[in-house]
Amino acid sequence: MFPVDYQVNVHHEEGTKRYTLLENQDDRHLVVLAPELVRELTAYVRRGGKQDDGLVALLAEEAIVIDRKRGDVLPEAEAYRVMADSKHPAIQRAAMYRSPLPEQKVALTGEDLAWAFSLELAKRKLPAA
Secondary structure (H helix, E strand, O other): OOOOOOEEEEEEOOEEEEEEEEEEEOOOEEEEEOHHHHHHHHHHHHHHHHHOHHHHHHHHHHOEEEEOOOOOEOOHHHHHHHHHOOOOHHHHHHHHHHOOOOOOOOOOOHHHHHHHHHHHHHHHHOOOO
16 A cells, blocks of 8 residues: 555754655655654554545555655645645545635534535445445
């Protein structure tokens, strides 16, 4: 699923930081993860595959997007857009969790949340594409 055997070294003003490569997007952006989280990542992949909720939660919290040309970590507002363009479903789902919610003029009710929950359950019962 992910090429977790590739390491990326990024040079910062504080020194060199090492990451594990998850995805290289057109030689422009790198989606990476701290090396100490690779065991957790592979455990989630083995347990539930690409749709595992733990995997998505890990990526939503810990994945970092780096601009390959500058070597800078992208701000959150740009990072979720890059992650949304991923070819990996887990990274795409993690981007949804990182994206800001739109402004609501009408407050959500308990019925709205229950409907959204039941819709999400129905989607997860469908076979993965």
